[in-house]
Amino acid sequence: xxxxxxxxxxxxxxxxxxxxxxxxxxxxxxxxxxxxxxxxxxxxxxxxxxxxxxxxxxxxxxxxxxxxxxxxxxxxxxxxxxxxxxxxxxxxxxxxxxxxxxxxxxxxxxxxxxxxxxxxxxxxxxxxxxxxxx
Amino acid sequence: xxxxxxxxxxxxxxxxxxxxxxxxxxxxxxxxxxxxxxxxxxxxxxxxxxxxxxxxxxxxxxxxxxxxxxxxxxxxxxxxxxxxxxxxxxxxxxxxxxxxxxxxxxxxxxxxxxxxxxxxxxxxxxxxxxxxxxxxxxxxxxxxxxxxxxxxxxxxxxxxxxxxxxxxxxxxxxxxxxxxxxxxxxxxxxxxxxxxxxxxxxxxxxxxxxxxxxxxxxxxxxxxxxxxxxxxxxxxxxxxxxxxxxxxxxxxxxxxxxxxxxxxxxxx
Numbered sequence: 001x002x003x004x005x006x007x008x009x010x011x012x013x014x015x016x017x018x019x020x021x022x023x024x025x026x027x028x029x030x031x032x033x034x035x036x037x038x039x040x041x042x043x044x045x046x047x048x049x050x051x052x053x054x055x056x057x058x059x060x061x062x063x064x065x066x067x068x069x070x071x072x073x074x075x076x077x078x079x080x081x082x083x084x085x086x087x088x089x090x091x092x093x094x095x096x097x098x099x100x101x102x103x104x105x106x107x108x109x110x111x112x113x114x115x116x117x118x119x120x121x122x123x124x125x126x127x128x129x130x131x132x133x134x
Numbered sequence: 135x136x137x138x139x140x141x142x143x144x145x146x147x148x149x150x151x152x153x154x155x156x157x158x159x160x161x162x163x164x165x166x167x168x169x170x171x172x173x174x175x176x177x178x179x180x181x182x183x184x185x186x187x188x189x190x191x192x193x194x195x196x197x198x199x200x201x202x203x204x205x206x207x208x209x210x211x212x213x214x215x216x217x218x219x220x221x222x223x224x225x226x227x228x229x230x231x232x233x234x235x236x237x238x239x240x241x242x243x244x245x246x247x248x249x250x251x252x253x254x255x256x257x258x259x260x261x262x263x264x265x266x267x268x269x270x271x272x273x274x275x276x277x278x279x280x281x282x283x284x285x286x287x288x289x290x291x292x293x294x295x296x297x298x299x300x301x302x303x304x305x306x307x308x309x310x311x312x313x314x315x316x317x318x319x320x321x322x323x324x325x326x327x328x329x330x331x332x333x334x335x336x337x338x339x340x341x342x343x344x345x346x347x348x349x350x351x352x353x354x355x356x357x358x359x360x361x362x363x364x365x366x367x368x369x370x371x372x373x374x375x376x377x378x379x380x381x382x383x384x385x386x387x388x389x390x391x392x393x394x395x396x397x398x399x400x401x402x
Contacts, residue, residue, distance in 0.1 A: 018189055025287055032279050037265035038255070039352040042286075042368045046375065053379050098329045102375060105347045128267070 009069040015082055020052040023067040023080070030069045031076055035128045044078065044125050047106040051080040051121040054099040058085040058119075074127055075108070081120030089119045147214070154209045167204050168197075171219055175200045178223045182231070192227065199226030248285040250275045252363040255354065265354045286365055329378045339374045342367060 011026050013019035027048045031041045052065060070077040090112045094100055104110050107123040150170070156163035175196035182192050203222035207215055254274045258266040272279040325332045332340065342360060345351045353371070357364040 016189070021287075025283070028283050028287065029280070032268035032283055035267055037267055037352075038271060038364070039265040039354050041268060042353050042364075046368075046372055049372065050375060050379075053376075057379075098325065098378065101325070102347065105350070128264070 012064040012066045015065040024048050043106040050102050055082040075124045077124045079120050079122045085119045182227050195230045196223045199223035244285045244288045247277050247281050255364050259354050331378050342370045
């Protein structure tokens with residue numbers, strides 16, 4: 001497989017729950033091109049689902065919800081963002097919140113953009129170590 | 135009579151019957167019945183959400199079903215209107231998908247791929263000593279990676295039990311076998327403060343949640359331990375998280391976003 005360098009895949013959908021499945025499917029499809037196990041792909045799918053739902057629950061957006069995927073040699077980076085949120089962002093007691101607990105179990109790194117202007121959730125999933133793939 | 139907006143559960147049956155007796159001539163009575171049961175229509179429409187249809191369209195379809203139900207309901211019959219309405223509305227929603235050519239069932243080709251994935255996953259995992267990649271699964275199944283993904287997504291998007299047959303031999307309900315000291319309830323209590331609905335989850339769902347989030351098992355490992363396919367684990371997780379989320383968001387309003395676990399999570 002060609003080793004991906006700095007490709008970025010960006011998908012925007014209307015900020016509605018009904019469109020989340022598109023972002024989920026794109027994530028899985030990009031992840032499947034990397035040496036990521038099927039369990040990892042499924043985790044990513046769940047994570048994008050959760051991240052979108054989290055933002056949508058607080059989101060206020062006319063223009064949409066955006067997913068950016070960056071496949072790298074050793075990991076896949078995914079970022080879900082929305083224009084603005086109602087109320088404080090990141091939410092108080094961030095690490096005690098359910099979405100945080102769920103997300104941190106599903107991915108290798110997790111961060112939340114504290115910029116109120118563009119709330120986003122960034123996550124990465126590592127690929128399998130080269131020696132372990134065939 | 136303008137105070138009939140009540141939650142479904144406490145709908146006054148006498149009010150309901152009285153309104154039905156004023157049909158079909160009394161437009162106001164009809165209107166009032168629509169208002170009373172619109173939440174039911176919306177609720178059922180949500181159950182069909184996530185199949186790529188805008189929710190408003192589904193609510194529209196469900197409302198048509200509701201109107202039909204109101205017009206056809208026979209008060210003399212010994213059945214609650216809500217029951218009758220639910221059946222009619224669901225029928226209308228299903229017909230809607232059928233008419234659009236969107237099979238509610240997983241297409242045959244994807245079913246076949248899905249079944250093959252189920253069969254191949256455990257053996258590949260064993261051979262490799264880890265969970266296989268999509269490409270590895272595709273090669274073994276003689277399908278494209280896209281087909282593998284489609285099959286897996288289909289299992290998420292469409293409710294079907296066809297892929298859920300236990301991967302094991304005779305398929306004894308593994309949960310029963312596990313029985314006894316189930317640590318998941320106690321440990322998941324940690325989540326109960328943020329997600330009270332954890333306590334409402336059926337045992338199997340709670341256990342899958344526990345194995346994934348507290349024991350850190352992979353989906354394949356959970357599949358093995360619980361005795362269902364990996365894809366089924368994936369769906370259980372996805373639906374359970376969505377249920378918890380709904381329950382957190384709605385804060386006591388059962389008509390918003392709720393995914394009734396009784397029906398949806400307990401298919402097998």
